[in-house]
Every structure is written in structure tokens, then in C-alpha cells.
Amino acid sequence: MGKRIAVLGAGSWGTVLANLLVENGHDVRLWTHDPAQLPEINEQHTNEHYLPGFHLHEALHASTDLEASLKDVDAILFVVPTNAIRSVATQVLPLLAERSVKPIIIHAAKGLEKGSKKRISEVLTEVLPDDLIRGIVVISGPSHAEDVAAGDITTLTAASVSVECAQAVQAIFMNQYFRLYTNTDVIGVELGAALKNVIAIGAGALHGLGYGDNTKAALMTRGLAEITRLGVVFGAEPLTFIGLSGVGDLIVTCTSVHSRNWRAGDQLGQGAKIDDVLANMGMVVEGYSTAKVAHELASEVGVEMPISEAIYQVLYQDAPIKEVIADLMGREGKPEFDFQG
Known part of the structure; x- marks a missing residue:
């Protein structure tokens, strides 16, 4: 039996997931803050800015009316940029207070909130009290919207402290290609999803500079070691980082032209300035703000993350990329599994 689901956010990922859920037989309400998107989505059944050439299911309807979008829903899927999560959840809160049925809250964003340095589920927990929701589930893993739109086989993780809620979300999304x-390790899944975007900027920069496969593999492997070190300090399970939301997402984000973080790094490697890159991307580059949060978190808990720190210096301190690479390679020798860095 189909569920009633509100999808909040009509960017590339939100649109594709909403379309998939319609294909799965659910009653889907796609909410956007931008009224300019409505005629195209509802009448032309496209979203060309985010998904050029993709035709949406004709049963998918978009609206700017949040109250109507949330009416009697079984689940609410947040797919807005990380730093918009709190403000959108705050708009959702009074509408939930009027309901008798508790929805499952799902999020598919990948980042850490600026300022608070909180994971997205922590933000949602702060804003949406337990007595108004069934639980919170994170969906994450190697998944570019363009590939899902094409029906490419995709596997993700549904993580929640509530196994029942995770299984409910699993059932909502699964089909022949998805x-x-x-998983119950919400901390590891969210940190892996956020921090891999930082490493992906570095991978793009290496491509822009002309480095080969050996260099890219080194960056990804040692980047994963950094992500794992920081995650474990915050209570994550180490095995999570060799799963779909860890190494799986890292691989796809560090190797694909579909990754906006990779594309941002590629432009930096070719000499572009970060302000110009961000202004011209047309979509949020989550790794940019996450790099600053990762720098702050690592400093607070005393975890050494040399690659992430080097990327932070390039993004925020205008450090020359070739110089930070030379500094990384000039560090003293260490055991591979030295958990201090």
C-alpha cells in the first residue's frame, strides 16, 4: 500500500527521489521555496536546471504550500541544503503540532551545520520533539541524482537508532534499481557523508592539476583514514566507514564529473578562485562549508587530519595548492595505521 510522503526540496536529489517514490506507487508532494519552479515541474514535467533532459512522472506535483504538502503524510523527506535544514524544520514544527499522526522524518542531506557544527539529525532532533515524530532516518551512500534518474543500480544506507523506522524507510524506497x-550507526553515516565532500574537493583539484590515478588513490585512502579517526572520536563504528556511506560514497564523489564538490576542486586545480567557483556552480558545494566545520571539530578534539586541513587552507586561507601538496609530502614518516595521523 502506498504511503503519503512530503519531499522538501526540489533540487536535483530531491526531485529524483520524489520521482522514484512516485514510481514506487506513493502519494508524493514535492515542496519548493521557489515558485518559479512550479510551472515547469507541474506542466512540462521537467526540472532542466538541475536535471537536464530528464522527464518527470506526470503524477509528481510540486507546491510552495508547505501546510498542504504536509497534510496527513506518513513521512517527511528533507532534501534541502544543510544550512537550510534548521530553518525549514522550524517552519515544519507548528504544522506537525496540529497533527495526530506522527510522521517518520527522513533526511538525505550531506553536511554539518555551520556555527553549531552539528550533524543534521542533531539539528532535526533539536527542532522537532520526539512526541511529534516517529523517529529520524538518514539515507546516504554512493548516489548521483543523474544516475538514479537513468535507472542505474544504486545502493544506499538507511540509518536510524530505531530499526523499525529504518526498515520502514527501506521498504518505501526499494525497487528493481534502488x-x-x-544501519543503526547514525553518527558514522552522517559524518562519512559530510566529510567525504571535503576530500572530493581535493580529488578534483588533483585532476585539475594533472595528477594521475596513483595520486587520486592515495588521497582517497588517506582521506578515508582521517574521516574514520574523527568519526570514531565522536562515537561512530569504524566498520561504517568501509560501508556504503563511507568508502562507497567517497569513491563516487571523488571520481565523477557529476559531483559538484569534485567539479569545484577541478576548477581550483586549474587556477580558478574559490569565490568564482562557488558563484558559477549553480548549486550548493557542501564540501566548502564542511571543510571549515571539519577544521574546527578536529581542532577541538585534537584529531590530526592533514589532508582535510590542507584543503581548508586552500579554501579559506588562499594557500597555493602546490605548496600544500608539498607540505603534505614533506611530513615525517609514520606507520600506516597510526591513529594519531
């Missing part, structure tokens, strides 16, 4: 696995 498969979810459940």
Missing part, C-alpha cells in the same frame, strides 16, 4: 540496507 536498494537500501539498514
